[in-house]
Amino acid sequence: MDNLKNFSYKSYCIVILAFALTISCKEKKVEVITDVLPNVVLLLGDDHGWDETGYNGHPFLHTPVLDEMAANGVRMDRFYSASPVCSPTRGSIITGRHPNRYGTFTPGFSIRPEEISIAEIMKDAGYVTSHLGKWHLGPVKEASPTNPRHFGFDEYLSHDNFFEMNPHLSRNGADPVVFKGESSEILIAEAIDFIQRSKEKEEPFFIVIWYGSPHEPYSAKPEDLALYDSLPEDFGNRMVRLTSNETGSQVERLQRDVLRERFAEITAMDRSIGQLRSFLEEEGVRDNTLLWYFGDNGTPQEGNATVPFRGQKALVYEGGVRVPSVLEWPERIKTPFITAMHGVSSDVFPTLCEITGQPLPNRPIDGISLLPMLEGKMDSRREPIAFWNGRPRNNGEGLVDYIDPELQKGTTPLVKLANGIPTRNFKNFHHPDIQEQDFSGARALLGNQYKLVIHDGKNGDTRKELFDINLDPAEENNILSDQPEIAGDMEKTLKNWQQSVLESLIGNDYP
Structure with a gap:
């Protein structure tokens, strides 16, 4: 790992104990001396594989915003999803625990109401909280005991599962409504509105944005599709199965045509992250906002064309669990660096607990705090990661x-x-x-x-x-x-x- 040197702090920075939180079921107290907590935005791509970014060397994809984040912040080259499929990984982010602990084995299995959510932790620390996009840990309807509000989100505009253009979304558990437009940009517009309102309250914000992209079936704007009109004839020259946008059932299509649409979705998602970064800059809050993007599992079979690892989505080999991950926090990360330390989605929970000075729940936690890594004080894990x-x-x-x-x-x-x-x-x-x-x-x-x-x-x-x-x-x-x-x-x-x-x-x- 490139060491993070000359790490500078302002007088109001958070002061953290100099040890990493490890897997434990014991409660740990963390001392915090701070006047200003960072805003936190977590971004999650749906089925976005490790290789599908420009900064990781993809030969065709345009991801200028993620590339810029990788160049200006922390690029985590060996970051993993807790599971090779989506719902379990989402549970690991919310709880810091492996999803099998609470029966979220695979898509279609809900979380349990007794689990303690990172949104609840952030609320205890003084944050206003919002969930936007794919939930997939249970129904989002108001009556559901596993909807985002039950798990500490003050507001949510969410979907039970994935979505494409013109998505049906439920606001705070109400009947779903169609939102016209490109789904990634819809979520960012909602995030911007939430941030504006949180600024009026003078409270730090915690926003979880879980995209519907680039999960199949694919749909995209004409201008994004046009970027990939000239993919080589020998690229993706095979037939793959995926969902038809017309029938909702499985259909066979040429992979090159499918990849054109998939890449367009990734580019639109990337652009939406740029829209959020620009807004944070204009509002003067980007420096003290921790912005963290990663994927929820590896590339699915219909998108597997450039994966350099063994396996794909649903497999515990690297192709199924190694995902892109970039993090920006200009106030604290002054010098960009690349790390080869292993990180995993379960680490989000303990990392944010340490940053905000909140104790870990008194139950087994499978992640560790990555704050020492961000500070250049840790370049390897004390405990292995289990899948x-x-x-x-x-x-x-x-x-x-x-x-x-x-x-x-x-x-x-x-x-x-x-x-x-x-x-x-x-x-x-x-x-x-x-x-x-x-x-x-x-x-x-x-x-x-x-x-x-x-x-x-x-x-x-x-x-x-x-x-x-x-x-x-x-x-x-x-x-x-x-x-x-x-x-x-x-x-x-x-x-x-x-x-x-x-x-x-x-x-x-x-x-």
């Missing part, structure tokens, strides 16, 4: 619903049909005990040098792979036979962590 594509026992058969199914029904329409309906419903289950079968599912443990990957076989056997992730980021060479002791120790660590997760799943973290 786990878990699942409910017997796919939920025989388990009791955690939330009334009526309260789990979505209301916001989208193009892609699910079981013939144009919305999304959710589920979550009580898990009464821990059985050996509950440890199954693709899983991985990522240390500072090695990554262990385990897949369950159909006949009860398992496939195990060990990679030197620094020398072999593409995960091409399985070195498990060369390092059996390291692999064995990592497998024990992973199993012990899974035990902790399952203890949470059966409800031991809740009073």
